[in-house]
Amino acid sequence: MKEKIVLIGAGSAKSNNRKTGGHISMNTKRETRTKTRPSSNKKAGGFRIALIGAGSRSFGPKVIRDILLSSALCERGVELVLMDTVPNHLLENERYAFRLMEQLGRRITVTKTTNLEAALRGARFVITAFEVDRRLYWSQDFHVPRKYGFKQVFGENGGPGGIFHALRNMGPIMRIAKTMERLCPQAMLLNFSNPEHKLCEAVSRLSGIRAVGLCHGIHIGQSQVAEILGMAPHEILVRACGINHFTFFQTIKGVATGEDLYPKLRAAERRARWTTKWHDVALGRVMLRVFGLWPSPSTNHYGEYIRWAPEFMASELHYYYDALEGEPWVTKNIPDFVYTIETAPTNCAWHPKPEDNRPAIKQEHAAETVRPSSELAIPIMEAVLLNRSRDLEAVNITNRGTIPNLPTNMVVEVPARCDARGLQAVPMAPLPEPIAALMRTQASINQLLIEAFAEKSKMKLLQAILLDPTVDSYKQAVLMLNEMLKLQQDLLPAFK
Incomplete structure (x- = not known):
């Protein structure tokens, strides 16, 4: 076959x-x-x-x-x-x-x-x-919780928005996993869909399929560190662990010398201007000073898991719309997605021309200009099928003691080695307790969320929401939950 x-x-x-x-x-x-x-x-x-x-x-x-x-x-x-x-x-x-x-x-x-x-x-x-209709539903994920006072910074992988994003994608990924159980039970599932850790954990808890989540966020943090140090990214070796979009570098070394670069990073960060790339790294700089490790990939990602992140981010530009004109998911006039304030389309034409919003396929004109991406799916396949040992900087897999002070059955993002035997996680040192405590909260949220999905339990879904660091009102949480369930009912389980 x-x-x-x-x-x-x-x-x-x-x-x-x-x-x-x-x-x-x-x-x-x-x-x-x-x-x-x-x-x-x-x-x-x-x-x-x-x-x-x-x-x-x-x-x-x-x-x-x-x-x-x-x-x-x-x-x-x-x-x-x-x-x-x-x-x-x-x-x-x-x-x-x-x-x-x-x-x-x-x-x-x-x-x-x-x-x-x-x-x-x-x-x-x-x-x-x-x-599924990403911009429309992301605008809901972001704005509806904020309407009820929950100041999440991005609404993608964390916060109440991340919870509903996960619920919408759990249905498709679990249908895929259940079909795989019947037709290809030995297959490896390589997932790129967000929220990575929530979806991969759902597959691992609710099916017998081996799931691996892939994300290149570690390269963003690596580039930040290299820039602060005045080095090129390829000149430093990093090793990080945590959960997807919320990892911390345990190792930062010079490739040529093997030198521990953390002392130089701390000194260089202290000398740096606060306003430089504020939107990307100001929160990370504070976390380095307070918790001792550099986080990755950027404020709009790891800030989703931190209650006090909003003071480091201008989130109001994200899917901004005039409330007087109506909610964008009603008017179908979805506003601009803003990844960071540095990339916000503020210096642009007043009246953009109507155009196909799907990005054009890049056409290569010479074979030598065609380059592979940095994604790990094909390298993993080559390693497994051809028994070529490959070091992987970051994969999302079940912990099983890889990070000692996090729950064993939660999905974590860690480095790994891959060959014909599959993936073997590289053992990591325990995370500093304040960092581990933040992640253990996410572990509990994920567990309750997956149980809520499997059991169609509205009560467990509410429990998961009330555990989120951005949620500070029981009444508002219930009202938000009811509105989101109504808005997204076509894509969610029939909770009861």
């Missing part, structure tokens, strides 16, 4: 968490016409790689590119399956795959399907990266 690698919901990217588009279908019956471009090098024991929800102009092409740049995988004979519910978007990425295949001189087979079971049957790897 051919081995398959499946990408579920390629319609969104985790790059800087700017997840756009995203079309995912759990349809297991409807089948589209399949278009095939035969391969000239099909081999017994080759791989079938499927991108399901493959209409993205960001994440879809990135994975296609990484696959085609892997000679190790392509030489085994690859059949690439594209899956999406929007035919036009799917066709764009199919054409992109053909163009890049010709450009690189690869010969693989490309097919299409809308059938989840057909894609998963016999798969060896499943990659998930999906969202």
Whole structure:
């Protein structure tokens, strides 16, 4: 039997968490016409790689590119399956795959399907990266809790917004996991969808599927540290642990010398201007001074888990709208997403021209200009299938004692090694107690949230919300919960 690698919901990217588009279908019956471009090098024991929800102009092409740049995988004979519910978007990425295949001189087979079971049957790897109408629901996740007084800074992975984001995505990812249990129980699930740790923990608690969450946030923190030290990122070695979007560097060393760079970082941070990149690192600088370790990736991420983060972030620009004109999810006039204040579109035209809001697929014009991404999905596949040992800077997996002072069954983000045996976490030192205490609260929230999802328990969902650091009113929490359940009822379990 051919081995398959499946990408579920390629319609969104985790790059800087700017997840756009995203079309995912759990349809297991409807089948589209399949278009095939035969391969000239099909081999017994080759791989079938499927991108399901493959209409993205960001994440879809990135994975296609990484696959085609892997000679190790392509030489085994690859059949690439594209899956999406929007035919036009799917066709764009199919054409992109053909163009890049010709450009690189690869010969693989490309097919299409809308059938989840057909894609998963016999798969060896499943990659998930999906969202449903991301901007609309994120604007709800962000603004509704703030309306009730809960000043979350981002509303993506933490805070009440992160709780509802997780609930919306638990349905699709658990349907995928349950289908995998029937059709490919030995497959490894590689997840790019947020909230990483909540979704991976749901899969690990509610199914028998091995789930691994992938995020490149560690590189953001590494670049910050390098900049403060006046070095290039590749000149420093970092090792971090914690939970996704809330990790701390236990090790910062010079690559060439092996020197511990923490003393130099502390001294350089003390000399630095406070206003430099305030929105990204001011909170991190305070945490370094108070808790002793540098956090990653940036304020808008780890600030989601800290009650006093709002004083370090101008969150009001995020999905800003005039309340007099009505809520954007009612008017359908979704405002600008603002990742950080530095990237806010403040110096721009007053009246932008109407345009397709899907980012254009980058076209490469010469084979030597095509470069792989920094994502770890393909390197993990190569390591597992070819038994090539690979060090991984950050993966989200069940703790099992890797971080000694965090619960054993919570999903944590840690470095790991990968080979034919799978992933083996690198043991870490205990985190400083104040940091561990913040993360243990998140462990309890995640456990209650997953139980609420599985049991359709509104009471356990309320318990999880009341544990969140940003929530300071029981009455307002209940009112917010009721409004969010009504707004998002089409995508949530029927809580009772």
